[in-house]
Amino acid sequence: MPESRRLDRLTSMMRRRGIVFPSFEIYGGVAGLVDYGPVGATIKRKVIESWIDHWTSWGDIVEVDSPTITPKSVLVASGHVGEFNDYMSECLSCNSAFRSDHLIEGLHENPDSLGGEELDSLISSNDISCPKCGESDWSDSRPMNLMFPTTIGAMSSGREAYMRPETAQGMFMLYPSLYRHFKQKLPFGAVQTGRGYRNEISPRQGMIRLREFNMAELEYFIDPEDPPGRNELGENEGTMVEMISDPEGEYPGDHRISFRDALDRGIVRHPTVASFLERTYDFLVKIGIDGDKIRFRQHAGSEMAHYASDCWDCEILGEYGWIECVGIANRTCHDLESHEAHSGTNLLRAWRQFETPRKVSREVLSPNGSVIGPIFRQRAGEVVSAISELSGIPSSIPFLLSLEDGSEVEITSEMVTLKKEEGNVHGEWFTPHVIEPAFGIDRIIWHVLDHAFTEDGKESEDYVTLRLNEKVCPYDVSILPLFDKDGMDVLAESLLSDVLAIRGIQVNLDSTGSIGKRYARADEIGVPWAVTVDHSSLTDGTVTVRNRDNQQQIRVPTEKLISHIENRDVSSLF
């Protein structure tokens, strides 16, 4: 059985059993858009719920939810408008594509600001040659709009906006409320799950590169002078993982190392980043990703996103090779500072209390209004503010004071009083730094399915078991009446409604075909427990429970089974 075909079998199973489909198929389909079907949507919801639970159970992380439609100004400040609206020129000789502004680097002060026609004329007038093949035969430059534009409001009065390319900006917008929610104390974080949009040039590889995708992001706000994380890391004997560090960095190469060692040796440069690497690993393993198929790769300086000062990818190995599924970035103060500058707000900061108040004493010149007023009359206000804005104390009095309009006035000793101000400074304002783990939920779901998909042909050759972790299975239980009559059908229906009544538990009832076929159907979509109602059930109120992964079967009283389902510990029955 050639390994290359496993991908095809997995993909067709996913369609056949209602996990993932191409979207809008009866109209020809759209590349990069997928539907989750009845089975897949439950798996997806459970992955997202597990993710939210994983982070919020930490205690200082809360969930928020922001709009996907985002005004242009927000994305200008974040840098997405500039970064995402690049023009591309294509070499008609060798078909290579290049960023147009990079081609004319040095020929213009700010190539990034130019429009398509200006770029084209500069490229042709300077006879730019292709960096790859040397020819000078260029296509017209085309804008690469990686964001989906839209308009808020009707007609020409509408406001320019985009579908968000990441959920992160919504959390930066909420920083002031989060800061208040957490009683003005760092560190704290916010998570958000939802859709993100990127108009990919060529979506590929099924659900790996989508144009509308499910993302889950965490923004963790910290004091850069007191970054947390070191104490949360596992001890030295902690999990060993593969880490590929920055090839241009201080410790290039491929390491097999614990998170704590990686931090202590400087491979991971930041304690909070190290802590999130570990917690990311823990989450992935918790929902059923194979720990041996996870590795972390540090971005080289040259491939870093425009906002990140340090970045690690978490890559997972599957049928498509190693795929980046999580990005963990130290975004520093970039976003908050930029939003502060663009919006003019001063709410994007935090207060750092000094351990002991710092005594400060300084001399100030205090303007004497009763003298200045009568002398300068209508210019008095200007003079008073100029005095209080003086950076130092003049060496002698009287002195010449420069006003805003450039004129000078003489200030005499009667007009000012030299005061010595004593005071305590208790702290200072600063812009928090942000550590961001960003998860591609669809890619993670793909790899959960990939790693769970097991073909171990018992007697028949292609017997499929989806060994999903119970946290992410589409149904918790399958109820199977051995025969669909003689009262077993009735008993199964009543058991079904009892189990359906349990909050958060998904059940299905399957009474068609042979019992073996029904086990096989349940195994294929990863239902962990199959409950069979048989003849004995009618007389003694017991049912059999079958373990998906080893076919082991036990007989238990129905009430006992229901209480174990309620407590989510069916496995303890075995």
Next chain:
RNA sequence: GCGCCUGUAGUGAAGGGGUUAUCACAAGAGGUUUCCAACCUCUUGUCCCGGGUUCAAAUCCCGGCGGGCGCACCA
């Protein structure tokens, strides 16, 4: 976006100008009374879309859309 390959029931495949498009599995109804994809009978359902060539197109040609791979791109 370029190049090569490609598109037939839910899934996987056969058919490559000429009656009513074939098969397996799946699905539905009934039978069988069964604990690991059993069997029997019956049933439903398919040529990606649009043009063109032709007496006749699922088949050949062109375009679009979708898919695979390579190049490029990839917060």
